[in-house]
Amino acid sequence: xxxxxxxxxxxxxxxxxxxxxxxxxxxxxxxxxxxxxxxxxxxxxxxxxxxxxxxxxxxxxxxxxxxxxxxxxxxxxxxxxxxxxxxxxxxxxxxxxxxxxxxxxxxxxxxxxxxxxxxxxxxxxxxxxxxxxxxxxxxxxxxxxxxxxxxxxxxxxxxxxxxxxxxx
Amino acid sequence: xxxxxxxxxxxxxxxxxxxxxxxxxxxxxxxxxxxxxxxxxxxxxxxxxxxxxxxxxxxxxxxxxxxxxxxxxxxxxxxxxxxxxxxxxxxxxxxxxxxxxxxxxxxxxxxxxxxxxxxxxxxxxxxxxxxxxxxxxxxxxxxxxxxxxxxxxxxxxxxxxxxxxxxxxxxxxxxxxxxxxxxxxxxxxxxxxxxxxxxxxxxxxxxxxxxxxxxxxxxxxxxx
Numbered sequence: 225x226x227x228x229x230x231x232x233x234x235x236x237x238x239x240x241x242x243x244x245x246x247x248x249x250x251x252x253x254x255x256x257x258x259x260x261x262x263x264x265x266x267x268x269x270x271x272x273x274x275x276x277x278x279x280x281x282x283x284x285x286x287x288x289x290x291x292x293x294x295x296x297x298x299x300x301x302x303x304x305x306x307x308x309x310x311x312x313x314x315x316x317x318x319x320x321x322x323x324x325x326x327x328x329x330x331x332x333x334x335x336x337x338x339x340x341x342x343x344x345x346x347x348x349x350x351x352x353x354x355x356x357x358x359x360x361x362x363x364x365x366x367x368x369x370x371x372x373x374x375x376x377x378x379x380x381x382x383x384x385x386x387x388x389x390x391x392x
Numbered sequence: 393x394x395x396x397x398x399x400x401x402x403x404x405x406x407x408x409x410x411x412x413x414x415x416x417x418x419x420x421x422x423x424x425x426x427x428x429x430x431x432x433x434x435x436x437x438x439x440x441x442x443x444x445x446x447x448x449x450x451x452x453x454x455x456x457x458x459x460x461x462x463x464x465x466x467x468x469x470x471x472x473x474x475x476x477x478x479x480x481x482x483x484x485x486x487x488x489x490x491x492x493x494x495x496x497x498x499x500x501x502x503x504x505x506x507x508x509x510x511x512x513x514x515x516x517x518x519x520x521x522x523x524x525x526x527x528x529x530x531x532x533x534x535x536x537x538x539x540x541x542x543x544x545x546x547x548x549x550x551x552x553x554x555x556x557x558x559x560x561x562x563x564x565x566x567x568x569x570x571x572x573x574x575x576x577x578x579x580x581x582x583x584x585x586x587x588x589x590x591x592x593x594x595x596x597x598x599x600x601x602x603x604x605x606x607x608x609x610x611x612x613x614x615x616x
Contacts, residue, residue: 255478259453261478
């Protein structure tokens with residue numbers, strides 16, 4: 225047989241460590257899985273949400289569009305309101321920009337800085353974006369405003385998921 | 393690797409005597425079930441502690457989802473039990489463990505009582521043990537209200553009525569526990585929560601430390 229003899233002390237050490245480890249794992253596994261559940265829960269993705277904005281009334285000038293949706297936060301359900309800045313491009317495509325500044329998350333607005341007209345302006349640290357949502361170099365934001373997926377149905381504007389600004 | 397890490401720390405802090413003092417002691421023959429199977433009765437104290445550890449851990453994890461608020465308590469318990477992975481298991485551990493800890497503690501008390509292990513010089517440890525018993529019962533009682541369902545509410549109303557019947561200081565004592573002279577509500581729930589997760593566990597840890605220090609100092613009682 226094998227020359228590698230296991231002493232009684234070693235055998236007991238291995239057995240006790242094994243059994244103890246198994247018991248500890250049996251105890252901790254459910255608790256850890258319980259704790260990390262939010263990380264592992266699949267992101268359901270967003271449905272399109274109806275706004276009250278008629279597509280025919282959109283112009284090439286960005287308009288503030290507020291839209292409400294039902295938010296389920298664990299055991300707490302509430303009616304939340306988000307905002308988008310929406311305008312039509314020359315070719316008729318609709319652009320819906322998120323108002324969340326990419327610097328530190330303040331709220332930007334259209335054309336509120338008198339010295340820099342026709343730009344999105346963030347009052348917190350004077351971040352600025354051009355009309356297509358691209359950040360102006362030399363101001364704090366480091367990336368363009370996020371963009372909503374848009375859809376038209378029965379003449380009404382629907383907003384979908386928020387995505388990073390493509391290209392620009 | 394682990395040995396090297398241990399040696400590195402041990403060389404600087406000399407930690408070996410610390411754990412040796414805790415872990416390295418002989419188990420006398422009369423408490424070793426391998427010699428006399430009837431010695432399993434000596435396990436109940438350790439089992440009580442083991443379940444207490446499970447209670448502490450599962451309780452810590454439950455508070456990640458639980459809210460002590462009359463509008464959200466029941467909803468959050470329902471959510472953590474039915475929507476969160478392993479919620480039923482983790483809450484089940486805490487729920488059943490609460491009863492089991494009382495059972496084990498009772499068996500441990502019976503063993504100490506019928507073996508006369510509480511006699512001189514171990515009277516102090518018996519007294520601390522009785523205090524631990526009361527703390528455990530109080531933990532069970534305060535935890536019972538937290539799910540904020542009908543059973544919890546009415547059980548607590550009964551408790552408060554019992555407290556109310558204490559001579560002289562009854563009404564004041566009841567208000568102190570319930571947070572309001574007449575209502576069993578928002579303030580009762582937050583009070584019971586605070587008592588259940590902070591005050592009683594703190595007292596429990598102190599008493600357990602005393603209990604264990606005394607048993608190490610005095611050793612286990614001799615054979616019958």
